[in-house]
Amino acid sequence: xxxxxxxxxxxALGLSCLLLCGALPLPYALAAPEDGVTADTPxxxxxxxxxxxxxxxxxxxxxxxxxxxxTAAMLINPDTNMVLYxxxxxxxxxxxxxxxxxxxxLTLEQVSDLNETxxxxxxxxxxxxxxxxxxxxxxxxxxxxxxxxxxxxxxxANEAAYMLARHVGGTSxxxxxxxxxxxxxxxxxxxxxxxxxxxxxxxHYSTARDLLKITQAAMQDETFVTIANTAQKTxxxxxxxxxxxxxxxNQLIFSSYQxxxxxxxxxxxTGHTSQAGNCLVSYAEKGKARLFAxxxxxxxxxxxxxxxxxxxxxxxxxxxxxxxxxxxxxxxKGDEIMRIDVRLSTDTDELILTAxxxxxxxxxxxxxxxxxxxxSTTPASKDAPIKAGEVIGxxxxxxxxxxxxxxxxxxxxxxxxxxxxxxADKLENFFKSTAFKIVLAVLAVFVVLYILLNLxxxxxxxxxxxxxxxxxxxxxxxxxxxxx
Numbered sequence: 209x210x211x212x213x214x215x216x217x218x219x220a221l222g223l224s225c226l227l228l229c230g231a232l233p234l235p236y237a238l239a240a241p242e243d244g245v246t247a248d249t250p251x252x253x254x255x256x257x258x259x260x261x262x263x264x265x266x267x268x269x270x271x272x273x274x275x276x277x278x279t280a281a282m283l284i285n286p287d288t289n290m291v292l293y294x295x296x297x298x299x300x301x302x303x304x305x306x307x308x309x310x311x312x313x314l315t316l317e318q319v320s321d322l323n324e325t326x327x328x329x330x331x332x333x334x335x336x337x338x339x340x341x342x343x344x345x346x347x348x349x350x351x352x353x354x355x356x357x358x359x360x361x362x363x364x365a366n367e368a369a370y371m372l373a374r375h376v377g378g379t380s381x382x383x384x385x386x387x388x389x390x391x392x393x394x395x396x397x398x399x400x401x402x403x404x405x406x407x408x409x410x411x412h413y414s415t416a417r418d419l420l421k422i423t424q425a426a427m428q429d430e431t432f433v434t435i436a437n438t439a440q441k442t443x444x445x446x447x448x449x450x451x452x453x454x455x456x457x458n459q460l461i462f463s464s465y466q467x468x469x470x471x472x473x474x475x476x477x478t479g480h481t482s483q484a485g486n487c488l489v490s491y492a493e494k495g496k497a498r499l500f501a502x503x504x505x506x507x508x509x510x511x512x513x514x515x516x517x518x519x520x521x522x523x524x525x526x527x528x529x530x531x532x533x534x535x536x537x538x539x540x541k542g543d544e545i546m547r548i549d550v551r552l553s554t555d556t557d558e559l560i561l562t563a564x565x566x567x568x569x570x571x572x573x574x575x576x577x578x579x580x581x582x583x584s585t586t587p588a589s590k591d592a593p594i595k596a597g598e599v600i601g602x603x604x605x606x607x608x609x610x611x612x613x614x615x616x617x618x619x620x621x622x623x624x625x626x627x628x629x630x631x632a633d634k635l636e637n638f639f640k641s642t643a644f645k646i647v648l649a650v651l652a653v654f655v656v657l658y659i660l661l662n663l664x665x666x667x668x669x670x671x672x673x674x675x676x677x678x679x680x681x682x683x684x685x686x687x688x689x690x691x692x
Contacts, residue, residue, distance in 0.1 A: 268572045268610055274528040276521050279485065279505030280416040283529050285570040286424060286498050288613060292529050292570060297416040300398050301504045304479030304487050305341070305364045306419055307406030310387050311372055312357055312435070313426040318376045322354040322431070331380075332370040340366050340407060341457070346448045354431075355443035361435045361477060362454045369405035380404060394421045408483045416502045423476060423489050424500065436475030436491070437461065459519045460490060468515050470523045472530075478518070486518035492526045497535055497570075501525050533570045536577055538605045539563035539615045545603060546584065546617070552629045553592035560620040561586065561600055567615040569605070580605045586617055593625040 274293065280301050283293040291297075328349045336342065343365035345351060351359075351368075353375065359368035370380055377383025380403070387401040396418035402409040414422075426432045435441075439461050445451045456462055460473040472492040479487035485505040492499045503525070506518040514520070539545060540563060547558045571577075586601030597618050604614040 268575070268608070271532050271572055274525060276503065276525055277506065277517055278503035278521055281501070281503045281521070281525065282416045282420055283499060283501045283525050284420060285533070285535070286500050287535070288569050290570045290612065292499075292533055293525065294416070298398060300413045300415055302408060302412065302481060302484035303406055303414045303419055303504070304408075304481045304484035305406040306414075306423075306477050306479040306487050306489050306502075307401060307404065307412070308360050308364065308369055309419070309426050309477050309489065310390065310401065310422050311369050311383075311404045312360055312432055313422065313429070314383070314386055314390060315353065315357060315372045315376055316426075316429045316432055319353050322352065322357070324353050324375075325350040326353060326356060326371045326375045328367065328371055329374075332367050332374065335370070335403065335407065336366045336405075337407070342367050343454060344449075345371070349446050349448040351446055352444055357431075357435055358438065358441045358443055358454055362438060362441060362456045364457055364478065366405040366407065369403075373404035391418065391422065394418075394425055396421055406479055406481070406484075408481045416504055419489055419504075420500055420502055423491075423502075427476070427491065433474070436477065438475075439463075458488070458490070459515045460488075460523060466515075468519050468523060470526060472526065473523075480516070480518075486516035488518040488522050490522050490526075492530075494530050497530065499526060499529050501529075532573055534573045535568055535570055537566055537568050538571075538577055538580065538613055539567040539603065541566050542620075544620070546586065548586055548600070549589035550594070550623055551589050551591045552625055553623050554626045554629065555592075555624050559590055559594060559600070559623060561617040562620045563603075564597075564599065564616040564618045567605070567613050569613040571607075571612050575607060577605075580607050580612065582606075584617070590619075592623045594619050594623040596620060596622050 276293070276295060278295065280296040280299055281294065282291065282297045284291050328345050328347050328351065330347050332345075333347065341364040343359035343363050345359070345365065345367050351371070353372070356365075356368045356372050359365040360372065373380040373383035377386055383404055384401055387404065388399075391399045391401065391414075396414070398413070398415035399418040399422075400411055400413055402412035406412070427436070439456050439458075441454045442451055443454060457478045458473075458475060459466065459468055460470045461475065463469060464471070470492065472494045474491045474493055476489050476491050486508065487502075487504045487506070489502045490500070492501070501522050503518050503521050506516060506521055509515050509517075542562055545561050545563060547560055550557055550559045571580075582603055582605055584601055584603040586603075590600060599616050599618050602614055602616050605612045
């Protein structure tokens with residue numbers, strides 16, 4: 209074989225090898241996974257366990273409407289944020305003195321020493337009408353912040369609200385700005401405050417849902433909880449008053465001898481103006497079951513032997529909630545919820561999923577947990593390696609269109625990766641991939657071209673050989689040599 213022919217064939221063979229190596233990413237395909245990194249691991253969205261609010265009306269079709277007599281109302285379970293009842297919860301209403309919950313919240317957040325004293329000024333009485341609620345604090349009187357908070361929450365003293373606002377914000381106007389900023393931070397979307405006490409102004413409004421958000425934030429403070437559940441309090445003597453008793457306006461906790469008293473109630477705040485009607489935001493504990501209720505725009509007492517309907521309707525709302533709903537554990541941490549297939553491991557072919565935390569929800573008393581519908585977001589299978597506690601998906605519990613809760617599902621045990629199965633899977637997937645099919649096609653084309661090229665070169669070579677032979681026979685010198 210001639211040297212130039214060998215060179216051409218070696219060149220063609222080398223070109224084909226270069227094409228094949230360039231198209232085939234075998235080093236990448238066979239690379240071992242990095243420590244702690246698993247292909248197909250979804251970004252966990254932790255999320256944030258606490259800042260989570262139930263959207264829309266949550267009312268089981270199994271229950272009758274309690275028909276609460278209020279222009280707006282809500283009943284929620286604070287442990288699950290499940291709305292058990294709502295009526296016009298997002299409509300803007302005048303909140304009256306429930307405004308003072310925000311005033312107390314900001315004071316407790318901003319003042320570190322509650323024994324600081326605040327001196328009453330004429331400015332603190334400037335916006336207060338003669339017939340509005342007060343604690344008879346005199347101009348020039350020096351009162352402790354803690355006592356002002358009791359005056360604010362129990363007899364609903366308006367001058368106490370202005371004194372606290374000025375002490376915390378510098379001016380009442382600056383404090384109102386702080387109130388609106390804090391409301392926005394709490395997720396309130398239908399609230400605007402114009403003063404720290406709740407006296408009527410057209411642009412001073414809120415919603416039942418927003419007021420519950422503010423109240424729940426305030427109830428995280430132990431001092432506020434104590435004040436809100438106090439029926440009467442003796443406050444310290446001042447430079448202008450001896451010790452004196454303050455009494456709550458909340459008739460649900462004021463006297464156990466009255467028919468409207470509710471033993472499970474723990475406060476919180478009343479409100480009333482002619483424009484707002486009677487309002488009440490309240491909290492109850494019965495055993496371990498907790499409820500928040502709010503009613504706005506209730507009617508006055510029908511006669512002198514009764515109380516405003518804000519109290520009787522709130523009591524009825526609590527009774528309806530405890531009678532019809534019960535807290536049940538829908539999923540328990542550590543218990544098997546479901547199983548899914550495991551790939552790329554020789555340890556096991558199944559993965560047990562459990563709840564990340566206990567899921568407790570308020571559901572209708574006559575609804576069994578087993579009767580709830582479940583929808584999960586878990587994949588059919590999961591590739592090893594898998595760490596115990598790794599979030600795999602979630603499961604939602606519902607009935608008749610009402611969602612009662614969602615819990616994240618996590619791996620119960622570790623599952624180790626088999627490198628043999630891992631590499632075998634990578635090769636199998638590569639051989640099934642589009643890239644491999646393209647490589648095969650390119651290789652096939654190259655082989656065909658290589659064969660055709662060799663056939664062509666062979667044909668040319670044979671043609672040249674025949675031509676050379678003819679030339680030799682036709683050469684006269686050759687013929688003479690042959691004859692000799």
